[in-house]
Amino acid sequence: MIFIENLNFGYSDHKVLSIPKMEIKEDQQLLILGKSGSGKTTLLHILGGLLAPNEGKVVIGKTDIYKLSQSQRDKYRGQNIGLVFQKAHLVSALNVGGNLLLAQYLSGAAQDKGRVKEVLEELNLGHKVRSKVKALSQGEQQRVTIARALLNRPRVILADEPTASLDDDNAFKVIELLKRQAQNYGAALAIATHDQRVKDEFEVQLNLNM
Numbered sequence: 001m002i003f004i005e006n007l008n009f010g011y012s013d014h015k016v017l018s019i020p021k022m023e024i025k026e027d028q029q030l031l032i033l034g035k036s037g038s039g040k041t042t043l044l045h046i047l048g049g050l051l052a053p054n055e056g057k058v059v060i061g062k063t064d065i066y067k068l069s070q071s072q073r074d075k076y077r078g079q080n081i082g083l084v085f086q087k088a089h090l091v092s093a094l095n096v097g098g099n100l101l102l103a104q105y106l107s108g109a110a111q112d113k114g115r116v117k118e119v120l121e122e123l124n125l126g127h128k129v130r131s132k133v134k135a136l137s138q139g140e141q142q143r144v145t146i147a148r149a150l151l152n153r154p155r156v157i158l159a160d161e162p163t164a165s166l167d168d169d170n171a172f173k174v175i176e177l178l179k180r181q182a183q184n185y186g187a188a189l190a191i192a193t194h195d196q197r198v199k200d201e202f203e204v205q206l207n208l209n210m
C-alpha cells in the first residue's frame, strides 16, 4: 500500500508536484500519465524513497519512509520496493544470473541462487540464466529488470517508462507481466508513462497534466 498526503516538491523555486492525497492499495495498479516534464519520474523517485519531498508524507505499508534515516530508507527500499526503469541498467560484464545475484547482494539480502532461478523461471527466462546480457533482446532485458525488481518479493513495484523502448508486442507483454506479477505478489503497482499505447490497460490513473 502507498499513501501520500500533502505532497509538495520543487527543484529550487521551480514547483513540480502538488498532490493533496492519494492512496494505492495492495492490489491496485496505478498509471501515472503526463507530458514530458510534468513530474512523472520525480513522483516515482519520491515514492521509491530516492528523493525527499519538500512537504508531505509518503507511507508504504505502515512505514512513513521520510521519517527514516537515509540508511534505514535505503535498506527499506532494498527489501520492500521493486524498481523498473526504462533502460535496463544491467551490468554487461555479468551474465543474467550474476546480475540478479549482484542485486541481491546490493539490497543487503542473502544471495540465494534458488530464488534467482525461481524468479527467472516465473518470467520465462530460466534458460537465460547463463546468457550474457548483451546477447538478450530488449524485451528480454526488460524482463530481467522486472525479475530483478521482484527478487525480494516487494510490497510496491514502481516502473518508469518500462515500455518506451519496446515495440507494440513487447510493450503489451511487459505491461501484462508487471500487472500479473504485482497481483501474484500482492504488491501495489505504479507505472509512469507517456506511452499512449498502454493507457487503456489501467483503471486507476493519475494525470499530472492537470
Ligand SMILES: Nc1ncnc2c1ncn2[C@@H]1O[C@H](COP(=O)(O)OP(=O)(O)OP(=O)(O)O)[C@@H](O)[C@H]1O
Binding pocket: 011, 016, 034, 035, 036, 037, 038, 039, 040, 041, 042, 043, 194
Ligand atoms: N535534477 C533536477 N534539477 C532541476 N530540475 C529538474 C531535475 N530533474 C527534473 N527537473 C525538472 O523537473 C520537471 C519534472 O521532471 P521529470 O523528469 O519528473 O518529468 P517527467 O514527466 O518524468 O518527464 P519525461 O517524460 O520527459 O521523462 C521538469 O521540468 C524537469 O526539467
